Amino acid sequence: MPDHDRRPGDGHxxxxxxxxxxxxxxxxxxxxRLARKTALVEDYVxxxxxxxxxxxxxxxxxxxxxxGVSQPTVAKMLVRLEAEGLVTRRRxxxxxxxxxxxxxxxxxxxxxxxxxxxxxxxxxxxxxxxxDAEGMEHYVGKETLAVLxxxxxxxxxxxxxxxxxxxx
Numbered sequence: 001m002p003d004h005d006r007r008p009g010d011g012h013x014x015x016x017x018x019x020x021x022x023x024x025x026x027x028x029x030x031x032x033r034l035a036r037k038t039a040l041v042e043d044y045v046x047x048x049x050x051x052x053x054x055x056x057x058x059x060x061x062x063x064x065x066x067x068g069v070s071q072p073t074v075a076k077m078l079v080r081l082e083a084e085g086l087v088t089r090r091r092x093x094x095x096x097x098x099x100x101x102x103x104x105x106x107x108x109x110x111x112x113x114x115x116x117x118x119x120x121x122x123x124x125x126x127x128x129x130x131x132d133a134e135g136m137e138h139y140v141g142k143e144t145l146a147v148l149x150x151x152x153x154x155x156x157x158x159x160x161x162x163x164x165x166x167x168x
Contacts, residue, residue, distance in 0.1 A: 009031075052097070114148050118156070
């Protein structure tokens, strides 16, 4: 529990505000579990789309190299993606996205873009923002994403740059 939620005392502290109600807390945990479950699928689909958009074939060996996993791991995931209707595979031709796969890749890429831009607006370095957004994009809900977009559209980047220059 954060320090601001406890009173000083014997080390155990006394809660100064009530716990979140059980329904709200469980909703948060459910959302996190769902995000963990879909994060890997979204990463694969987005990478396949990137490879295809770059004019390359999406081959198992390329996916393995870019995700830093073994080819058998990729093969297992491709079976899952095909069963979920996100990809099709053609013998000797590589992997292709279905309409649902393209939709998922587009949505995931947009979430990534917004989160990365938000982090950059806060002053996070380009490299750190790219890496952090890769994980965070899967856990951002629709409402939060809309607020991040709104903050960016309202000039958060310029505001933070001015604040940083005043601080320095």
